[in-house]
Amino acid sequence: METRKDRRAAALFDLDGVVFDTEPQYTVFWGGMGRLYHPEVPHFEQKIKGQTLVQIFEKWFPGQEELQRAITAGLDAFERDMDYTYVPGVERFLQDLRQAGIRTAVVTSSNQEKMHNVYRKHPEFEGYFDRILTSEDFARSKPDPDCYLLGAEVFGLPVGRCVVFEDSFNGLKAGRAAGMKVVGLSTTNPAGTIADLCDVVIPDFGRFTVENMLEGLD
Numbered sequence: 001m002e003t004r005k006d007r008r009a010a011a012l013f014d015l016d017g018v019v020f021d022t023e024p025q026y027t028v029f030w031g032g033m034g035r036l037y038h039p040e041v042p043h044f045e046q047k048i049k050g051q052t053l054v055q056i057f058e059k060w061f062p063g064q065e066e067l068q069r070a071i072t073a074g075l076d077a078f079e080r081d082m083d084y085t086y087v088p089g090v091e092r093f094l095q096d097l098r099q100a101g102i103r104t105a106v107v108t109s110s111n112q113e114k115m116h117n118v119y120r121k122h123p124e125f126e127g128y129f130d131r132i133l134t135s136e137d138f139a140r141s142k143p144d145p146d147c148y149l150l151g152a153e154v155f156g157l158p159v160g161r162c163v164v165f166e167d168s169f170n171g172l173k174a175g176r177a178a179g180m181k182v183v184g185l186s187t188t189n190p191a192g193t194i195a196d197l198c199d200v201v202i203p204d205f206g207r208f209t210v211e212n213m214l215e216g217l218d
Helices: 023-037 053-060 065-080 090-099 112-121 146-155 169-177 191-197 210-214
Strands: 010-013 103-107 131-133 162-166 181-185 200-202
Touching: 010 146, 023 065, 053 065, 065 112, 090 103, 090 210, 103 146, 131 146, 146 162, 146 169, 162 169, 169 181, 169 191, 181 191, 191 200
Parallel strands: 010 103, 010 162, 103 131, 162 181, 181 200
Antiparallel strands: none
């Protein structure tokens, strides 16, 4: 049985597909961009998941400043009107973590502009987390582990006491590379396709508990 001392831990959450069920909406947006500008790349929308906008531009639209500005404007408008619906059970789980004294952070490739849209639609959101780390806070994004290592650093915890919640391949790889326990959500990809990158796969937070999260931590 876990003791109170054993609860010195941190839960690090990706945003899209983990806290909010937004990935289907982004699939529509980036799928359209792929068909329009990179029709030679199948499943373009899957290849860019977990990457910052800067990374997407550097790899897929290098030097095309006018096009980058147009895509950014389109994305900003799209995100302002998005439906930010919580993944089932996540609000209850976040409240349970707070009651258990476990630190929580969002670790997302999204930028501050996007987060302002979230705060506007969900004023309660910031109160669920101790820290919110965005693309402006780290130089290298997922699958590089830097963002999750920063999550451990801000709480002064070893990686063995941190748990990553992710849905995308890049995010899952980042959590693995950081040496943390990884809980994969099958909200974006089928459970069978992400199982090898996770310690646990769950469909949502409906039956997932604090005790489940703490199992197997160093």
